Amino acid sequence: MLSDELFSSVCGPPIAANTAISKDVGIYAHTLSPTWAVKSSFKKSSAPVHCLAISDSHVFAAQDQKAHVHVYSRARGNQEALVPFQERIRCLALAGDVLILGTAEGRLILWETCTGRQITTPPCHVQAVSCIAVSPSHVLSASDDSNVNVWSLPRLLEAGQDIGHEPDRTLSNHRAAVIDLVLGPGSNPETSLCVSASKDKTCILWNYQSGQVLRTLLFPTAPLCISLDPCARTLYVSSEDASLYLVELFGDKPLLGSRSAELASIVMQINSPLGVADEDVGPASCMTVSHGGTSIITGHVKGKILKWNLVDNSHPAELANLNASVTNVVFAPFLSEKKHTQAVTVVKPNQSQRQYTLTTQLEGDLDHDTRFNQMLSANGFSSETIAQALASFAASGGSSS
Template sequence: MLTEHFVASIAAPTKPNTGVTKDAGVFLHEFQPLAAQRHVFKKSAAASNGLAVSSSHIFTAQDGKAVVHVYSREKGNQEAIVPFPERVHSIALACDDTVLLVGGESGRVMVWELCSGRLVSTSTSHLQPVTALVVDPTSNFFLSGSSDSMIHVWNLASILSFSPDSPRSPIHTLSTHRVPITGLACGHSSTTANIAVSVSEDKSAMVWDYHSGQLLRTYLLPEAATAVTLDPADRAFYVAYADGSLQTLSFYDEMQQSTPVDILRDGSQSHRPVQPPPTTRFNAESQKLGGVLSLSLSWDGTTLLSGHDSGKIASWDLAKNNFMATLTSLPGPVTNLQFLTPTGFPNAPAPKFRIHTVTKPRQDLSMPMSGNALVPPNYTWNVEFTGRISVPRISAIDEPEVRKSDFEEALTHASFPMSMLEESLAELESWGSKPTPTTTVAPAADFLSLSESTTAGKATAAPSSASASASDDVKALKKQLATLQRIQKATFSQLSSLREENTYLLNKERERARQVQKRGLSNGRGDADVDMDDAVTSSESDASSEEDEDTGSGDDGNRTD
């Protein structure tokens, strides 16, 4: 049976509630098929954007403290209290729930590997606390929003690298907002066409192509939005306001329906703000829900949950933009809501590994122990594999083939597809390219900068030198690729010629064997008789040649005499 749950957290108990366990701060509810509370976790006061849930654990950033509480979903209790060097304002999970991103008060993001305890810190690119974090579906990038109105795009693989030369500064800076960022949401696509949405206290919502740092569209809102969430199919996004109302902002509005061109990515339309019609806004004034602090969307995108400062959690029918019901009433403001992945699908893939115990951060694993080894010798990754490790299939009998990915097929093929190589080179080239005019990039934060500068002159020279170095590397890779392609073409041509020659020689040998066999059968004799006749014929021809020689020499003698 299909089952769907959601997790809610409150900032702090503000009113007595006899139906709630004392000191409860995190609540696990079943949404369908039976709406009911299933479990509670005590001693937690989570701040906004301070909740992260995996299949095995729940993480909550404590409001106004430098502490993250870790709860075990399997055991149903608190597993650890993890201190950090500064106050934590936001958290998010990445890399199949094995990495926790922690937004600090100083403006940096700390990356904590849950299975090893390694803690890596980014550069302090934000001027104020990091209030929002969101990870894209591939876990290659994540976005951070701050009270300084800036949004940074980071490369997670570069930050997790053990190389000391790996850059840990943002690759793009989105700085169109003018006041603090209140919410971030990332699309669900795994391609480079994925989008992100940001809302701010300046009464605006902006849609970004975060891979290139380009602003796609700006929406002018009637009030400052307090929360935002995206549709599962990225067709629209929903914002919430402090008066308890909600609003639907569809990408397929009247302007988009009137033209076959994708206006969302039309550069000529990006500078034109869009003001959504008032009919897209809806509320339930009779319910006295209070201001909305958090939003979460169901798996099928038909039901929206809203958490209010009154402690109520309301459900909304998005097809009709109507209030449906109040699911529960908690003893404090609902600062976070998160739907969990549904369970009960018939052929759902099982998780590859399980994390039983979270490893607390260790500062000695942040950098390599020696200059030669990239991985510290005391680095361990503690997980339990739930099934067999993926290995090539080896069998002496015919078995049905298992579908491989395009990359796996390319690895075992004689050559890589040109489209895959060109796409990879284009991505490498885009990393070192200059930002578009519509994007404002911080002067001291550029991707692929190989060293951090200490003076103002070096700070401006490092990005240009890094960009030139990246461009030279791409050109060198293209030359090597062209050389390998020429060698491959010549090799394939030689192999084809040798194959044709081999086929020709084999055919000639078969033809000679057939003729010898046919001649022996037509004479009605075996191989021995045929050989004897050949010998006799050879002897007679030798004797006749000797008589001719004798006769010729005698004639010569007579003429001489």
């Protein structure tokens, strides 16, 4: 049975003198289904919000108020490397084998973990980069300066001159720091959806490839973390007053698209929350939606992880108490992209080097597929298989007569 694997991180001192919870553990790997349990843990880490990324083989965690990243091996369950950088890391995100980091000086650092190649942009924001979101072809960086920059990922990675070291466009409708940023799954230029949340109490829905504002949502208090469901049809927002809001983008009164009854310039006030967390839990600092879209997992400043069931809209259930501020909850990749190679270990970045060595492990059999494997992977029966079967049937019939 397939199970959802959830990673969580904590940052800061213990909340209570609870000896049952290890003070040295900073990252936990949990199984969400069929039952909640701690699968493994990683020590000596203190990752703030937006500073945890998960790949098929590794865990990357930027450290609080420091200029280095801890790299953990998921297979071996230990720390594989400590990678230093020249500036403090405020956030990070993973795009394939490229780890993208936002610094306190407003720069982006791209690190190819399989070769060690490092690319550093000039200060693209006038203040620190607060969060990063990635798609297969774009990088979006948000900042305390209230702006969101849209970058072409292939241009950033292009070898040679610094052709990609300027953003394609800047999204600048917010009036305060941007504190969270999410992307929809679509890559079509006409449906490229992203949502930014700001301390100005608004969430703005954008087409990030055109720079068009699709909708502005206003909340009673500032949103702290946001998430989209897997189909990007519903937006979930957790705010400073511990409320959780559900905003349907394509419901009976669509907010987006040609069926929308109002102009995109009209600000929509959101007042009715889906639910409110208990007072002893505190506001959520991080949030994620399950792969099936039926539940929401929130991590809270008072150490608890809650599960909100969207099927029956019941009161949130407490999954764990980690006795420190929960800063990240991230699901591990569920259906990973098929790769023919896998890097055995990460290679530390080197910005001055111009030649790189790739050490990788080949996945699968190098021989050609057998006839059975070809038949197994085909949709139905191929014409070649049917022709061989008919020829065999005709030959057997002729010999018997």
